[in-house]
Amino acid sequence: MSIEQGxxxxxxxxxxxxxxxxRVMDAIGRETRVPARPARRWWQWAAAAALLMAIGxxxxxxxxxxxxxxxxxxxxxxxxxRITGAKLRGTREHVRAIxxxxx
Amino acid sequence: MTAIAAEPATGTDALQRAREGDHDAxxxxxSEHEAMVYSIAYHVFGDRDRASDLAQDVFLQLxxxxxxxxxxxxxxYWLRQVTTRRCIDLLRRSRLRAVPLDDVAELQSPESHxxxxxxxxxxxxxxxxxxxxxxxxxxxxxxxxxxxxxSRVMGMRVNTVKSQLHRALQSLxxxxxxx
Numbered sequence: 248m249s250i251e252q253g254x255x256x257x258x259x260x261x262x263x264x265x266x267x268x269x270r271v272m273d274a275i276g277r278e279t280r281v282p283a284r285p286a287r288r289w290w291q292w293a294a295a296a297a298l299l300m301a302i303g304x305x306x307x308x309x310x311x312x313x314x315x316x317x318x319x320x321x322x323x324x325x326x327x328x329r330i331t332g333a334k335l336r337g338t339r340e341h342v343r344a345i346x347x348x349x350x
Numbered sequence: 351m352t353a354i355a356a357e358p359a360t361g362t363d364a365l366q367r368a369r370e371g372d373h374d375a376x377x378x379x380x381s382e383h384e385a386m387v388y389s390i391a392y393h394v395f396g397d398r399d400r401a402s403d404l405a406q407d408v409f410l411q412l413x414x415x416x417x418x419x420x421x422x423x424x425x426x427y428w429l430r431q432v433t434t435r436r437c438i439d440l441l442r443r444s445r446l447r448a449v450p451l452d453d454v455a456e457l458q459s460p461e462s463h464x465x466x467x468x469x470x471x472x473x474x475x476x477x478x479x480x481x482x483x484x485x486x487x488x489x490x491x492x493x494x495x496x497x498x499x500x501s502r503v504m505g506m507r508v509n510t511v512k513s514q515l516h517r518a519l520q521s522l523x524x525x526x527x528x529x
Contacts, residue, residue, distance in 0.1 A: 254491040257469035263388035263402055268380045271409045272373065328397055
């Protein structure tokens with residue numbers, strides 16, 4: 248027998264061990280299965296609540312501070328208007344007095 | 351003979367169904383091609399467990415890449431290419447050389463050899479060849495591919511395949527005579 252013929256016979260296809268297809272399908276099943284979401288522990292919930300409170304508290308403090316600044320600015324504008332009005336009244340009285348003297 | 355054109359389109363329906371997500375159809379594909387994939391790895395490594403693990407990995411890779419498989423002939427080409435590449439990668443990483451062949455394999459062979467001792471000796475000797483020669487000899491005599499097809503599967507020049515095959519046969523003859 249030639250070596251080539253011997254190789255053809257020696258290297259003929261062989262069956263894999265029994266159950267090979269089933270093992271492949273099991274492996275595919277394991278790979279495609281969606282892993283169950285693990286239950287959250289109490290400390291994860293507590294951490295989430297603390298974070299939410301911190302964010303909420305920060306937002307409220309910022310809002311109050313903005314309101315105060317706005318109020319202060321409003322008072323300053325009103326004061327400036329009052330001063331300007333008083334000055335204008337004084338000037339008008341002065342002008343009238345001068346006019347009466349000239350007549 | 352060309353690897354792509356010569357294969358019958360028996361698994362086309364199963365391939366189509368497998369691509370649509372039918373697990374039973376994929377199992378049909380595995381069942382149809384497992385002997386080819388397993389045997390390439392077995393003849394290269396001479397180790398049943400290693401061959402079985404490698405074949406399983408090849409089919410898992412196939413499952414992930416089913417969308418890229420265009421036809422049954424493409425599937426056959428893809429399986430041969432991925433199997434041989436994985437074999438060579440594993441050989442290079444572990445630098446495996448002569449590994450004793452499992453005794454049970456003889457019983458699972460689909461044909462009975464006229465000279466079981468010669469068959470066993472030849473399989474042992476194939477596992478002593480350098481990596482690429484092992485794969486070339488396996489594709490040539492197990493899959494009965496020609497040098498052109500082997501060059502496509504292995505990404506080698508045809509002349510390189512021919513010279514490697516020639517050297518492998520010379521080496522096998524010499525080793526056989528020495529026994």
